[in-house]
Amino acid sequence: MDAQPTASHHIAGGYADDPEGAEIACIYPASGEEIAKVRGATPALIEQSLAAADAARAEWAGLSGTERGRILKRAAEAMRDRNRELSTLETLDTGKPLQETLVADATSGADALEYFGGLAGSLAGTTHQVGRDWVYTRREPLGVCVGIGAWNYPTQIACWKAAPALACGNTMVFKPSEVTPLCALKVAEILTEAGLPAGVFNVVQGRGDVGAALVRDPRVAKVSLTGSVPTGAKVYAAAAEGIKSVTMELGGKSPLLIFDDADLEDAVSGAIMANFYASGQVCSNGTRVFVQDGIRDAFVARLAERLKGAVMGDPMDEATNFGPLVSAAQMEKVLGFIDSGRAEGATLVTGGRRAERPGFFVEPTVFADVTDDMTIAREEIFGPVASILSFADEAEAVARANATPYGLSAGVFTRDLARAHRVAAAFEAGSCFINAYNLTPVEAPFGGTKLSGVGRENSAAAIEHYSQLKSVYVGMGPVEAAY
Ligand code: NAD
16 A cells, blocks of 8 residues: 555645645654655644634534535544554554554544534524523534644544534644654545545644644634643643633553452453553553452463463454554653663563564563652553553552653452442543453543643533534514613
8 A cells, every 4th residue: 555645635625735845754664665655734734724713603603514424424424434444544644553453543533423424413402481581502513623733543533523513513624743754645635535625624734833834823712632731731832822612631650540359350351451452552551450359360470471472463364453653752651661661660570672673563561560769650652561550459540650740541340349430430530441441432432631731532421512503592572681
């Protein structure tokens, strides 16, 4: 498959380019080779994209929800039909194994388009009788939305933002991460083929400066970012200057609690899902694995054993289930965290090295005897590194689990039902799991508390973040006045 897109940007229903834009090389993480090139958006292209989104607003918002939904659902079907092609591109963009991308990326994007396409026709206001008079509400779009993506799920992130935004009658300019610029262009292409009017969904490439220029623009009503906490703080502050709504899907350092009574195999599977899927590049990962004393040794031994089943190799080979990190920079960052784990006294159980093969592969790594103050237990690594911490009782585990400035996710494995729900209620996190981990169906709200974010994606809750209520007071007369 040729990864090179037709052009760098997709604006007003077609591909666009500007030879003045700064070059961005697309590096295939499994080989380190350049597979495509795009250009960052110039000020002229940024202007074109925002003008197109602004011009498309009235017509798109003027359609019925059912008509908007029909287009989104048609796009969902096209994504499913083209799943293999889109998954191959996702693998080229990110390095994630095809075994994963075939089931987790375009399919998840299609779910969002289908779900919000289905909701679009039933968006409605309410009526309230107030004595003789009454009030009704209209659920209205916000206007032009800006979506900014991280590099770990480029197709999914574009769809998770576009689907609810477009269902509510907004238009969008989406900027993918400069590390993975390819997939969002396909989403724009498919939406256009499905009948989306020109300008409703636009994609522009670029680094943080392009994102910042989009966020600043006075035509923009809402900004939805998926990214790190430091970027989130900057984008939130810039949005605040224009009193714009935000959705912030940011980083985490989530806890996973394994109690003595848990099913050992299930708990190990959960820890694998929570640490090694996508080579650990998942925001909701449960990277602080707290294991109760009675099960700890068996758990660590079984986890190390099961990790021998990780097949590192060509991501296009469907037998491969463990891919590289997205970039050389990310690999260096992760190796740095591994060095700090060693230096600060954690016990390396398995892994710990860069793999001896081309590309940016780091072995699945487990540290035991990790304490709460160690760097690997406090900072988001975003790589295949699990930290095992021990605990004695529930109250201690919950207190330590919550002792973090982040609050994206948290999980618990136990056979004690009452404890499972008690612990889930006590977690300071937005997306929690009981005897499961990292499952994010479109029906469930997804998002963080504390530093991990603001707002929710997916589910009917996302509608609240992409629409506003207007209330209309209807006087039935006569009108009373003081004088
Ligand atoms: P990042 O913060 O470096 O970049 C995110 C995006 O923001 C990129 O598109 C980047 O170009 C853009 N950007 C950077 N500076 C900007 C600025 N000043 N104004 C506007 N845009 C700007 O994040 P990343 O390294 O691409 O992704 C990894 C991070 O994303 C991790 O912290 C991870 O936890 C987080 N993440 C969160 C979720 C979630 O849903 N909560 C999902 C995936 C990733």
